[in-house]
Amino acid sequence: MYNNPYRGDFPIFDDTGLIYFDSAATSQKPQSVIDAMRKYYEHANANPHRGLYSLSAEATRLYERGREAFASFINAGDPRQIVFLRNATEALNLLAISYGASVLAPDDEVVIPISEHHSNLVPWQQVCKRTGARLVYLYTNEKGGIEDKEMEKITARTKIVSFAQVGNVFGLALPAEKIITKAHAVGAVAIVDCAQSISHMPVDVKALDCDFAVFSSHKMFGPTGIGMLYGKKEMLEKLAPLLTGGDMIEYVSEQETTFAEIPQRFEAGTQDVAGVVGLTSAIAYIRALGYPAIEKWEGELTSYCLEKLSVLPWVVVYGEAEATGRRFPLITFGVEGIHPHDVATLLDTEGVAVRAGHHCAQPLMRHLGVQATCRVSLSVYNSKEEIDTLVDALVRVRRIFGYAD
Ligand SMILES: Cc1ncc(COP(=O)(O)O)c(C=O)c1O
Structure with missing residues (x-):
């Protein structure tokens, strides 16, 4: 038919x-993704990073293999620059709270296009309210594009520029390289939301030269429950963890804790290994197509x-x-x-x-x-x-x- x-x-x-x-x-899920996740639960399920027995080592291997697969998929280089979270929204919240709140001061500005998904808007709005910074919008013209005149709103006051590579309403790509270059020229950090782009076009974070990028497994044939944050190593190292607890520590005493290195520092608690296995399979599916x-x-x-x-x-x-x-x-x-x-x-x-x-x-x-x-x-x-x-x-x-x- x-x-x-x-x-x-x-x-x-x-x-x-x-x-x-x-x-x-x-997106809908191919059989290969569903099978990979079922196989994981049938043959390899254990808590990763914890047990000294082989089943746990296998779960850890599969989880870290997923990190390597995604790092290579977006040309990130060092896989430690990939953090697994629940979704793109959580990744943007981590950036707003851990990065935004620590660098923003009154009269600083965060710049986003008006066409952003609430996930890349509300976290910045809230952190601006907390810090006294201003949220500045780049307005789209009637065709959905952003004119050069609007880009002039990226100034020395701008500390963060965050935008979707492909918008979820117009379905148009913003000029990512141009926005990132402009952000860097004024000393701002550039964040790219790739939730809508990566299932339709290759994303190369090195070529983009963005400081951070966020992704969502469930929009690229993978399972729900997995979001990916890419950050340049030196940027991730500046971030405080958002969630604390098991698996993200180096040493805990009664009153103090030192945190693990990146990326574990951002992955508190038992992680969604089956989800990462599904993501790995989704990447293989896209590569095969x-x-x-x-x-x-x-x-x-x-x-x-x-x-x-x-x-x-x-x-x-x-x-x-x-x-x-x-x-x-x-x-x-x-x-x-x-x-x-x-x-x-x-x-x-x-x-x-x-x-x-x-x-x-x-x-x-x-x-x-x-x-x-x-x-x-x-x-x-x-x-x-x-x-x-x-x-x-x-x-x-x-x-x-x-x-x-
Ligand atoms: C452009 C864009 N950013 C972020 C998100 C949020 O993604 P998630 O559901 O993974 O949090 C969406 C979801 O529709 C989106 O379209």
């Missing part, structure tokens, strides 16, 4: 006619979807690829006269899952003058036939609401 070479890798599609267009929220094939297929789907939507005069697509040179497989739109929640609910009755709401980007919604939008986010397992179904279903939704066209 579907002309797609990858769909068969994902068991969730086996016995359903599910059309899943919400991969930006979380290869980014050129992913980009080709997703690019074709995105162009097809945009072309199909463009013939519906009552569909408004937000953001234009012209603004940044490339649109990723994520299309945010409105249907004139119908609330996005109604659109999504009616599409669901036809087995089509799209996201509707503020997409965890309320300040951006206000900037765009809307309360909510619909969002279709595509992945390798989607097909043109599914997009045809979406477009036909949108026409039926309009009719249900009494529109003739």
Whole structure:
């Protein structure tokens, strides 16, 4: 039924006619990832870094192998520059609390684009409130891009610049290298949120020269419960741990504790080894597909979807690829006269899952003058036939609401 070479890798599609267009929220998982995690629990489960017996050593090996695999995947070099956390949100909170709170003073500034996900906004807003620093926004133009004039807001007062490499509303890439260079030129630290980029394009943290970067396993075919923080060694070494307790210490006396080296210092308590095993398998899956094939297929789907939507005069697509040179497989739109929640609910009755709401980007919604939008986010397992179904279903939704066209 579907002309797609990858769909068969994902068991969730086996016995359903599910059309899943919400991969930006979380991607579906290939069988290989599910199998790797099951195999871990069946054959290797133990508490890592603690036991002196071989099963624990095996769990430790698998966990650290995951760190090496991810470090190599993003070209980080030394794997100690990778910290495993629960999700990208936790990584950004660690940076805001451990780094932000320690360097920010009244009148310092943190700069973020208005298009940021709440995960890269609320932690900075809260730390600015605590420290008296100011949160400064780079406003997007009507196409979703950031003009050079806005970039001038990065000044000597700026201490931190944090931005998403690919936004979760416009699906456009910001000029990462340019922003990072500008941040460094004024002595600020540059943080890149790669949660939406890494499943669609290779990320090379050395080439980017960012100080920190955050990632989310569940958006790149891996399991939920694992987030990754990359930090340059000298930067990570400056951070105080956020959580304390078991596994992150060097020595504990009644009144004092010295902390372990990086990255263990940030990984308090028993870690999600099965999650890291799943992530390792997800990396292998992406490598086996290869980014050129992913980009080709997703690019074709995105162009097809945009072309199909463009013939519906009552569909408004937000953001234009012209603004940044490339649109990723994520299309945010409105249907004139119908609330996005109604659109999504009616599409669901036809087995089509799209996201509707503020997409965890309320300040951006206000900037765009809307309360909510619909969002279709595509992945390798989607097909043109599914997009045809979406477009036909949108026409039926309009009719249900009494529109003739
Ligand atoms: C750009 C961006 N950053 C951060 C996040 C938060 O990711 P997580 O769910 O892993 O905390 C999301 C989730 O949608 C996102 O789209």
